[in-house]
Amino acid sequence: MKAAVIVAPHEVEIREVERPSPGPGEALLQIEAAGVCGSDLHAYEGTQPFFRYPQIGGHEVVGTVVGLVPHEEPLDPIPGRVQPHPPAVGERVVLDPSMPCGGCYPCRTGRYNCCERMRVLGVHAPGAFAEFMVAPLECLQGVSAGLSADAAVMIEPLSIGVESTTRARVTEADSVLIIGAGTIGLCVLQVCRSRGARVAVSDLSPGRLELARELGATAALSPAEGDMREALADVLGASGPSVVIEAVGRAATVLQALDLVAASGRVVMIGLCTEEICIPGALMVRKELDFLGSRLHGGTIPVAATLVEGGQARPERLVTHHMSLEETEEAFRLMIDEPDTTLKVILTP
Numbered sequence: 001m002k003a004a005v006i007v008a009p010h011e012v013e014i015r016e017v018e019r020p021s022p023g024p025g026e027a028l029l030q031i032e033a034a035g036v037c038g039s040d041l042h043a044y045e046g047t048q049p050f051f052r053y054p055q056i057g058g059h060e061v062v063g064t065v066v067g068l069v070p071h072e073e074p075l076d077p078i079p080g081r082v083q084p085h086p087p088a089v090g091e092r093v094v095l096d097p098s099m100p101c102g103g104c105y106p107c108r109t110g111r112y113n114c115c116e117r118m119r120v121l122g123v124h125a126p127g128a129f130a131e132f133m134v135a136p137l138e139c140l141q142g143v144s145a146g147l148s149a150d151a152a153v154m155i156e157p158l159s160i161g162v163e164s165t166t167r168a169r170v171t172e173a174d175s176v177l178i179i180g181a182g183t184i185g186l187c188v189l190q191v192c193r194s195r196g197a198r199v200a201v202s203d204l205s206p207g208r209l210e211l212a213r214e215l216g217a218t219a220a221l222s223p224a225e226g227d228m229r230e231a232l233a234d235v236l237g238a239s240g241p242s243v244v245i246e247a248v249g250r251a252a253t254v255l256q257a258l259d260l261v262a263a264s265g266r267v268v269m270i271g272l273c274t275e276e277i278c279i280p281g282a283l284m285v286r287k288e289l290d291f292l293g294s295r296l297h298g299g300t301i302p303v304a305a306t307l308v309e310g311g312q313a314r315p316e317r318l319v320t321h322h323m324s325l326e327e328t329e330e331a332f333r334l335m336i337d338e339p340d341t342t343l344k345v346i347l348t349p
Contacts, residue, residue, distance in 0.1 A: 002349060003130035004328035007054040009046030012329040017056075020126065020134040021067075025075070027087055027137055028067035029095075033149040034128035035060030035319075036331050036345040037157070038183070043123070044332045050123050058128035058347070059097035059121050062152035065089050068137065075138065078102045080110035080299045086137060092147075093140040094155045095128070096301040097121040113163070113298035129328055131349040141301050144309060151308050153346055154187075154315035159297035159304035160270070161187035165195065167294045168243045168268045172196030175236040179257055180247035181208035181220075183318050183343050184270060188245050189215055190313040197243075200235055202228065205340045215317060228260060241265065251275040258283060258291070266290040321345040 001019045006012055022028045040057045042048035051057075065087045077083055078100060087093055100107050100115035107115050121127050121135060143152050165188060170176060174197045178185050181203035192199045193216040200219040201212040209220035219235040221228065232240055242265045244257040249271025257267045258279065267289060284291065297304075307313040320343045323331050331345040 001131040002325060003056045003126075004325050004347075005054050006043055006051070006057050010044065012044065012332070014326050014328070017130070019132050022069045022134050024069050025071040025137050026069055026134050027065045027140060029061070029063035029093065029133050029135060030066045031061060031063045031128055031131055031133060031349050032092075033062055033153050034058040034347050035153040035157070036328075036335065036347060039123070041332055041335050044329075045336075048123070050120070052124060055123070056126040056128075056130050056133070057122045058130075059095060059123070060153050060156045061095050061128035061133070062143065062149055063093060063128070063133070065091045065093060065140070066132075071137065076102065078107055078112050081112050081138070082299050082302050083138065085142070087140045087142065091142055092145055092152075094143055094152050094301070094305065095121065095135055096139045096141060096159075096297065097127070097156070098296060099125070099136060099139070111298060113296040129325060129347060131325075141305055143305060147309060148316060150316035150319045150346060151314070154318065154344070155301065155304045155308055156297070157183055157344075158187045158190065158308065158313055158315045159300040160184055160294075161189075161191040162300035162303045162307075163297045164188055164245055164268050164270045164294040165191045166300065167292050168245060168266050170195050170197050170243055174198075174243050175241045176200070176243045176245065177202060177232060177236070177241040177257075177260060178245050178247060179253045180271060181205065181212050182247060185245075185247035186212060186215060186318055186343070187313075187315055188247060188270070189217055190315060191307070194307055194312040198236060200232060200241065207340055208343075211317070215314070223256075228256070232260060239263070243268070245270060247271050249273040251277045255279075258289065261287070261289060263287040264289070266292065268292045268294050270294045319344045319346055323347055325349045
């Protein structure tokens with residue numbers, strides 16, 4: 001079969017490789033389409049610390065089950081992980097790419113997305129940048145035949161938005177500021193709007209801010225164009241947003257989130273920040289803030305699928321490019337060279 005293999009940083013090869021065979025408890029998927037994620041880009045750039053070269057990347061995927069091997073013995077359920085119905089040959093599915101161990105403290109206590117020995121398809125094991133891939137049966141979520149490929153692929157990134165808004169306990173009573181209008185930030189926006197919250201989005205890109213408005217943002221603000229506190233007061237009230245979700249991953253924007261959130265509010269950090277952050281302790285105490293991290297998706301793939309299938313979220317609006325599997329490296333270069341106009345690239349084998 002044909003596969004796009006990331007063989008080393010800044011090096012992708014289109015190879016003919018052996019089609020994988022499913023083992024016990026696994027399914028063989030024929031890939032319909034796969035999205036290129038920021039973590040795939042980090043693997044290409046050499047900044048993804050868990051990626052094993054050479055590897056077939058890709059974990060945002062829709063495909064069809066063309067073969068499966070049942071489990072030899074029933075698996076013990078992992079708390080918090082929704083157990084989907086067993087897939088059938090011919091069923092159209094999307095993927096929860098997480099492969100938790102099931103035995104560590106987070107797995108035992110319903111937080112398997114924080115597994116101490118987490119493995120991820122497309123990172124630790126071959127992924128979806130190919131014509132076929134193998135996945136554990138418990139990773140599969142069925143979707144309708146009529147759902148567009150773009151919408152199906154985007155269920156996985158939308159589920160990250162569901163996780164972060166769940167961590168933030170967002171309800172219709174909240175006003176929310178999302179810092180960062182990339183793919184994940186705009187997925188968070190759609191989930192917040194589905195919960196009835198008022199949402200402001202902050203970003204430097206005019207194009208992304210315009211898309212945020214089209215997706216239902218109450219306000220789309222550029223920090224380069226004026227005082228953010230005054231702008232937020234005009235649209236969300238003088239106290240400031242009750243929730244701030246940081247989707248950039250920079251120390252400066254994390255500190256901005258802590259500064260702008262209302263007293264007694266919640267700040268959720270979803271951007272993966274590798275910088276050291278000096279947090280003002282007096283501010284945390286004076287405002288009595290909840291400061292939380294959010295990682296991956298803790299059983300939220302089914303919730304995201306329901307939002308998309310029901311039309312409450314339209315993450316396919318974030319797809320900006322369609323390319324062939326042979327153009328995988330060009331897709332990475334496009335994401336690097338034209339980030340303002342490249343949100344989500346979809347690859348088809």
